[in-house]
Amino acid sequence: MDWLTDNWLNILRGFGETLKLLGLSGAIALVLGTLVALARVSPVPILRGVAIAYVTIFRNTPLLVLILITYYGLPEVGIDFGFFINISLAMGFYTASFVTEAIRSGFNGVPLGQAEAARAIGMPFTQSMSQVVLPQAFRLVVPPLASVFIALTKNTSLAATFGVAEATYRMRGLFNDYASQMIFIFLGIALGYILIVAVISWIATAFERRFAVNGR
Structure with missing residues (x-):
């Protein structure tokens, strides 16, 4: 276990970068995906x-291609927020297309009479969606949204290809230094990802239970 005792701080830093990627790209995906979902039912x-068009393009374009476009393409046209932000944008825009579809399924699950009642009392579309339909839709889509963010957690490993020192990048370095312990390194890093996924699942379950109680 020399690889762990000698490098535990670097491993923690790697997972810290993974969480930063997950947090930033996840926030972009949630906000953008919600706005696009509202546009889809506009x-x-x-x-x-x-x-x-947005959903069709981004859902059917490989994430690696989008990262390449933002990593190399944006600086070529004078837009450069730094490689970390650029990669986060690619992951956020890609994931937003899946968030859109999840939220749209939630819209479809809200009884049509809810929106009709809101319009009947004079609410405009934006107000009826934000105050009546959207809160109910989010209650219905907690499990699929959790699945989307679990997939995003695993997708952050692609950032290692571009030099972001997240968990997978650290694992590759450990492979070079401790070739005889590769299986243990792999299992240890995999366990870290499993813990992150478990936390996301726990948060989703807690939200789902809370919303279910509020809905009774």
């Missing part, structure tokens, strides 16, 4: 068209 045809 009464304005052009907004629906743009939202459909």
Whole structure:
């Protein structure tokens, strides 16, 4: 276990970078995905068209390709927030397309009468969605959103290819220094990812239970 006792601080730093990637790209995905989901159910045809195009493009484009575009392409056109932010943007925009579909399924699960009642009392579309439909939709989509963020957790490992010193990057370095202990290194790093996923699942379960109680 020399690899662990000699490098535990670097390993923790690696998972710290993983959590930073997850937090930033997850926040981008949640905000952007919610806005695109609202556009998909908007009464304005052009907004629906743009939202459909966004989901179609980003869901069907490999994440690695998007990272390459933001990592190398954005600086070429004078847009450079730093490699960490650029990679987070790629992951956030990619994941937002899946968040959009999850939230849209929540919209479909809210009884149509809820929106009709809101319009009947004079609420405009934006107000009825934000105050009536969207809160109920989020209650329904906690499990699929958790799955989306679990997938995002695993996708952060792609950042190692571009030099971000997250957990997978640290693992590759350990492989070079402790070749005879590769299986233990792999299992140890995998356990770290499993713990992150377990925390996401626990948070999702807690939210789901709380919303279920509020809904009774």
